Amino acid sequence: MPRPRATNPLNLPPRVAFKHGAFYYRHRDGRWERLGTDIEQAKARGRHYADATSQHGTMAWYFDEWLAWLDGRVAAARV
Numbered sequence: 001m002p003r004p005r006a007t008n009p010l011n012l013p014p015r016v017a018f019k020h021g022a023f024y025y026r027h028r029d030g031r032w033e034r035l036g037t038d039i040e041q042a043k044a045r046g047r048h049y050a051d052a053t054s055q056h057g058t059m060a061w062y063f064d065e066w067l068a069w070l071d072g073r074v075a076a077a078r079v
Helices: 039-049 059-078
Strands: 016-019 022-026 032-036
Touching: 016 039, 022 039, 032 039
Parallel strands: none
Antiparallel strands: 016 022, 022 032
């Protein structure tokens, strides 16, 4: 388990880092996922990945993500 940051002036969630002008999430398997340059969006995505219930990566989590994606597709088709 990694130790917490010594300083965190941006109040970033765990496993989120600022590097090369953008925010990245460090997955446990070593991958770095770019979250973008907007700090609020990066914080929201970081909290989403590091949820307290540890559901990330389970079938229920993927199903919920798929349903959210599907709702967006349906809303876009109605326009």
